[in-house]
Amino acid sequence: MTLEEYNQLGSNFAHCSGANCERANECLRHAAHKMLAKNTQESYVVANPAVITGAQPCPLFDPDHKERYAWGISRIFDNVRVADLDSIRRNLIYTFGRTAYYRIKREERVLTESEQQEIREVFTDMGYDGSKIEFDRYEEQYPTVMRTYKFV
Secondary structure, eight states: OOHHHHHTTOTTOEEOOOTTOTTGGGBHHHHHHHTGGGOOSSOOEEOOTTTOOSOSSOTTOOBOOOEEEEEOOTTTTTTOOHHHHHHHHHHHHHHHOHHHHHHHHTTSSOBOHHHHHHHHHHHHHTTSOGGGOOOSEEEEEOHHHHHHHHOO
16 A cells, blocks of 8 residues: 555545455454554544454445446447447436436546446347447546445
């Protein structure tokens, strides 16, 4: 984790020493704890060591890996037959809801990998090659950081 990525976590993100945890090396909270020497904030949140008993699954575990998120759907209809356009759009609105659909379209809401797959399946069900669907742009980021964009 870089210092820039660490600073995106926010001041209320709980750091964990991982003293008793067998998955500490896979946990974003432990990686954040190792970054404390570079922390310039006045205060930070630390997980209660009594909660981290070593038993799995840990209630505070947050995976230390990035996922590929997508923004925008302005180009997904480029190769769609006019006859299928309304049907596909209705299916997407049914899948995400009207508000979320338009927020996704305006790049105000991010799409997770599973949501990208749902969109591809809508196209596949209509006879298109869903694997060729490309979104407006992609971003590799920690899920913890992206949660704020998903439901805003």
